[in-house]
Amino acid sequence: MIPRILARFHEERPEVKIVLHNLTKDAQLQALRERRISVGFNRLVPQEADISIETVLHEPLVVALAASHPLAVRPSLRLSDLEGMPLILYPNVPLRGLAQEVTDAFRAEGVPCASSRRCRT
Secondary structure (H helix, E strand, O other): OHHHHHHHHHHHOOOOOOOOOOOOHHHHHHHHHOOOOOOOOOOOOOOEOOEOOOOOOOOOOOOOOOOOOHHHHOOOOOHHHHOOOOEEOOOOOOOOOHHHHHHHHHHHOOOOOOOOOOEEO
8 A cells, every 4th residue: 555655646746755764653653753754654553642643544454374274264254263273463562553453352352362371472
């Protein structure tokens, strides 16, 4: 999505120079506050009074399984289907992110994962 957005922006405003930086969510927020960057792209950015947040894309949450896994033949899964299975999530960092969203989803469904040692971050 980001390459398409940037390409469209460049077509409409070719005089604007675009420079890309690879920053963590926390570093992006700090750089925006310090006006070192004008725009940041990230998932699950917290609402903050001094930062304007616009959603550019909603993505489905997906699970990756080995083709030989018994659940891989199903067209869709429920969180309860993953109960007791070890999970690998994005790192659990100080700012809320995908790992917290996934563990919260398990907790909301009453599926033991978020509090078990099998849910790894």
